[in-house]
Amino acid sequence: MRLSGKVALITGSSRGMGAVEAELFSDEGAIVIITDVLETSGRNLASRLTQQGRNVLFSKLDVTSEQSWIRVIKEVMDNFGKIDILINNAGIYSTTPIECTSLEEWNKVMSVNVGGVFLGTKHCVPYMRKGGGGSIVNLSSTAGLIGGYRGGAYGSSKGAVRLLTKNTALQFAKDGVRANSVHPGPIDTDMIAENLSTPEGRSASISRIPLGRIGTALEVAYGILFLASDESSFMTGSELVIDGGVTAQ
Amino acid sequence: MLSNAYGGGQDKLKEWESLVPLGRLGNPIDIAYGVLFLASNESSFITGSELIIDGGRTAI
Numbered sequence: 001m002r003l004s005g006k007v008a009l010i011t012g013s014s015r016g017m018g019a020v021e022a023e024l025f026s027d028e029g030a031i032v033i034i035t036d037v038l039e040t041s042g043r044n045l046a047s048r049l050t051q052q053g054r055n056v057l058f059s060k061l062d063v064t065s066e067q068s069w070i071r072v073i074k075e076v077m078d079n080f081g082k083i084d085i086l087i088n089n090a091g092i093y094s095t096t097p098i099e100c101t102s103l104e105e106w107n108k109v110m111s112v113n114v115g116g117v118f119l120g121t122k123h124c125v126p127y128m129r130k131g132g133g134g135s136i137v138n139l140s141s142t143a144g145l146i147g148g149y150r151g152g153a154y155g156s157s158k159g160a161v162r163l164l165t166k167n168t169a170l171q172f173a174k175d176g177v178r179a180n181s182v183h184p185g186p187i188d189t190d191m192i193a194e195n196l197s198t199p200e201g202r203s204a205s206i207s208r209i210p211l212g213r214i215g216t217a218l219e220v221a222y223g224i225l226f227l228a229s230d231e232s233s234f235m236t237g238s239e240l241v242i243d244g245g246v247t248a249q
Numbered sequence: 250m251l252s253n254a255y256g257g258g259q260d261k262l263k264e265w266e267s268l269v270p271l272g273r274l275g276n277p278i279d280i281a282y283g284v285l286f287l288a289s290n291e292s293s294f295i296t297g298s299e300l301i302i303d304g305g306r307t308a309i
Contacts, residue, residue, distance in 0.1 A: 166308040173270035173305050185294075215294035222291035231286070234279035236271055237308020241298040248297025 001029030002229045007080045009033040011063050012090025014042035016189040020217040021224055026054035035061035063090045063116030069123045082131045085228045086124045088117040088138045093191045098152040106153045113157035121168050133176025137227045138165045140181040142243045169237030178236040180227045185243025187215045210245030270305030
């Protein structure tokens with residue numbers, strides 16, 4: 001198994017892409033800490049996976065709260081004594097045009113999508129260093145690589161994640177801590193469900209994708225697994241684009 | 250390839266290592282795993298992408 005004996009914390013993993021990652025990681029032998037603000041779905045997922053004999057637990061985490069991070073990481077250390085993998089997956093979406101975006105909405109998107117990655121990195125790195133290394137995977141987006149005609153806050157936050165990842169990579173390379181970003185294109189999850197809810201919306205999205213279809217959460221999870229595992233041990237500060245060819249255009 | 254280019258000089262290899270954030274040169278297996286990932290169905294939504302396996306060299 002590719003993550004045998006590794007302790008992995010995944011944020012925003014009660015549902016959507018994070019839940020698929022949690023399932024795949026536990027399948028590959030990792031001890032997975034499912035974290036989210038969504039408590040009921042997180043506990044249900046954890047108990048379903050536990051019944052299947054996987055090693056997972058749920059811990060409530062608000063990625064924007066430093067106290068919340070400190071409490072969850074203490075729980076991980078008390079239970080398992082180490083943390084090998086951090087997947088900063090939690091994120092929120094916004095397509096509000098710039099002129100219509102309130103400062104409150106802007107700050108909320110930044111706080112979850114960038115602030116959450118910053119806090120997770122800040123509080124996990126000391127324990128990864130102590131354990132001789134680790135792997136951090138940050139979920140950015142193709143919206144963090146190229147501009148868009150809608151929104152502003154989301155793309156800005158994902159662009160920040162791209163460079164925060166490179167700073168993390170360089171600052172902690174000497175400690176054996178690697179950091180890479182993942183840039184999914186259109187993926188069939190709740191996050192963009194609204195965009196795909198009408199046949200017109202779906203075909204408009206698909207017409208821009210060279211592979212001619214929307215991606216699945218599992219296709220992103222496999223990329224994250226590769227970056228989390230020792231198979232990518234010479235990769236740090238890199239970007240993995242999983243977008244069906246959208247940004248190759 | 251690198252060893253040949255520098256006549257196997259240890260000093261030159263050390264200099265190369267110092268330029269890599271992860272502090273070492275890559276091994277063929279490091280590249281092979283990336284190639285395996287791109288060749289396999291695990292990367293079925295990846296096309297036209299770049300996979301940089303360089304120990305952080307180009308993140309600087």
